[in-house]
Amino acid sequence: MPQPSSLEFFWDPASPYTYLAATRIEKLAEESGISLRWRPFLLGGVFKATGNRAPAEVAAKGRYLFEDLQRWASLYSVPLRFPDSFPANSIQSLRAALVAEESDQGPAFARAIMAAHWGEGRDINDAAVLAETAESVGLEADTVAQRMQAQEIKDQLRANTDEAVARGAFGAPTFFVGDAMFWGNDRLPLLKAYLQES
Amino acid sequence: MPQPSSLEFFWDPASPYTYLAATRIEKLAEESGISLRWRPFLLGGVFKATGNRAPAEVAAKGRYLFEDLQRWASLYSVPLRFPDSFPANSIQSLRAALVAEESDQGPAFARAIMAAHWGEGRDINDAAVLAETAESVGLEADTVAQRMQAQEIKDQLRANTDEAVARGAFGAPTFFVGDAMFWGNDRLPLLKAYLQES
Numbered sequence: 067m068p069q070p071s072s073l074e075f076f077w078d079p080a081s082p083y084t085y086l087a088a089t090r091i092e093k094l095a096e097e098s099g100i101s102l103r104w105r106p107f108l109l110g111g112v113f114k115a116t117g118n119r120a121p122a123e124v125a126a127k128g129r130y131l132f133e134d135l136q137r138w139a140s141l142y143s144v145p146l147r148f149p150d151s152f153p154a155n156s157i158q159s160l161r162a163a164l165v166a167e168e169s170d171q172g173p174a175f176a177r178a179i180m181a182a183h184w185g186e187g188r189d190i191n192d193a194a195v196l197a198e199t200a201e202s203v204g205l206e207a208d209t210v211a212q213r214m215q216a217q218e219i220k221d222q223l224r225a226n227t228d229e230a231v232a233r234g235a236f237g238a239p240t241f242f243v244g245d246a247m248f249w250g251n252d253r254l255p256l257l258k259a260y261l262q263e264s
Numbered sequence: 265m266p267q268p269s270s271l272e273f274f275w276d277p278a279s280p281y282t283y284l285a286a287t288r289i290e291k292l293a294e295e296s297g298i299s300l301r302w303r304p305f306l307l308g309g310v311f312k313a314t315g316n317r318a319p320a321e322v323a324a325k326g327r328y329l330f331e332d333l334q335r336w337a338s339l340y341s342v343p344l345r346f347p348d349s350f351p352a353n354s355i356q357s358l359r360a361a362l363v364a365e366e367s368d369q370g371p372a373f374a375r376a377i378m379a380a381h382w383g384e385g386r387d388i389n390d391a392a393v394l395a396e397t398a399e400s401v402g403l404e405a406d407t408v409a410q411r412m413q414a415q416e417i418k419d420q421l422r423a424n425t426d427e428a429v430a431r432g433a434f435g436a437p438t439f440f441v442g443d444a445m446f447w448g449n450d451r452l453p454l455l456k457a458y459l460q461e462s
Contacts, residue, residue, distance in 0.1 A: 116324045126314045126434035130447060137454045236324035249328060252450035256335045 072101045073261070074242040076230045077176060078109035080156035082135050084239040085184035087251040088177060089144045094254060098261035100243070104173045106163040108156065109238045111227040116236040120153065138251065147187035154183065157223070159190045161214040164222050166205060168213075174203040270299045271459070272440040274428045275374060276307035278354040280333050282437040283382035285449040286375060287342045292452060296459035298441070302371045304361040306354065307436045309425040314434040318351065336449065345385035352381065355421070357388045359412040362420050364403060366411075372401040
C-alpha cells in the first residue's frame with residue numbers, strides 16, 4: 067500500500083473544537099513530515115446525513131461545553147471568546163474558503179475566519195466580517211463575494227461534505243490519513259501516534 | 265473555598281471509555297496527591313435522564329468506535345477485546361460493586377469487572393462471571409449475590425445515578441473535583457492540568 071501523501075483536515079468554522087484543533091494541526095503535520103490539506107465541509111450537512119447532532123443539543127452537554135472549551139483554550143494558550151452568534155451559519159464562510167483556495171489562500175483564510183469567530187467572538191455570517199477576513203489574507207472582498215455565488219463553488223462544498231460522509235465522517239474536525247479517520251480535537255494524540263508509527 | 269479532598273470517578277462497566285480511563289486514573293490521582301473515590305452509576309439511567317445517547321446509536325460513530333478504542337488501548341498498552349455481549353446490561357455488576365464497597369473492595373471489584381468485560385471480552389451480565397469476579401477480590405459469591413437484591417443496594421445505585429445527573433453528568437466516565445466536572449477518557453489531560461493548578 068502506498069503511503070498517504072497528505073493529512074486531510076475537514077473543517078467547519080462553526081465548530082469550536084475545529085478551531086482548537088486548527089491551532090495545533092500545522093505543527094503536528096510538520097513534525098510528522100506530512101503535508102496538510104485543508105478541506106472545507108459543512109458540518110450541518112454531515113449531521114443531517116448521519117443522524118448525528120451538535121453537542122449543545124443535549125442540554126447538559128451544552129452547559130459543560132463552555133467550560134470544556136475554556137479549559138482546552140487555556141491548555142493550548144490560545145484566545146477563546148464564545149460568539150454571541152453561536153451556533154453560526156457557516157455556509158457563506160465555507161464558500162468563501164473555497165474561493166480563497168482558488169488563489170492558494172485556503173489555509174490562510176481558514177485560520178483567519180476561525181480566529182475571528184472563536185478567538186474574537188465575531189459573527190461569521192456577517193458579510194462585513196467575511197469581507198474583512200478576505201482582505202486580511204490579500205483577497206479582494208468584492209471579487210470573493212461575487213465568486214462565492216458561483217454554482218461551481220456551491221457544488222464543491224456539497225461534494226466535499228458528501229465525500230467526508232462517504233468516507234465515514236460524522237462530526238468535526240475530521241482528519242484522514244488515507245483511509246484512517248480521526249475525529250475530534252481530542253484525538254490529536256492518537257493522530258500523532260499514528261503518523262509516527264506509519 | 266476549601267480544597268476538594270477527593271477526585272470522584274463515576275463509572276459504569278458498560279462504557280469502554282470508562283475502562284480505558286480506569287487504567288490511568290489511579291496513577292493520575294496519586295501523582296496529583298488527591299484521593300480517588302470510585303462511584304458506581306448507571307449510564308443507561310443517565311442517558312434516559314439527560315436525553316443523551318450512546319455513541320453507537322449513530323451508525324457512523326459506531327463504525328468508528330471500534331477503531332478508536334483499539335487506538336487508545338494501544339496508546340495505553342492495555343488489553344482490549346470487544347465483548348460479543350456489547351452493549352452490556354450493567355445493572356447487576358453495579359449492584360455487586362456497591363456490595364463490594366461494603367467490604368472496602370469497591371475499587372478492586374471495579375477494576376476486575378472492567379478487566380473481565382473489556383480486557384477479556386467476557387459477558388458481565390452472566391451470573392457466573394459476576395461470581396468469579398467477586399471471588400477474585402476475596403468476596404464470597406453467594407453472599408454478594410444475595411446482598412445485591414437488597415432494596416438498600418438498588419436504592420444506592422439509583423441515588424448515585426441521580427446525584428451525578430443533578431451535578432451535571434450526561435455520560436461516562438465522569439469525574440468531579442468538587443464542582444468541577446470532567447467527562448471522558450479524553451479529558452484526562454485537562455483533569456491532570458486542573459489538579460496540578462489547584
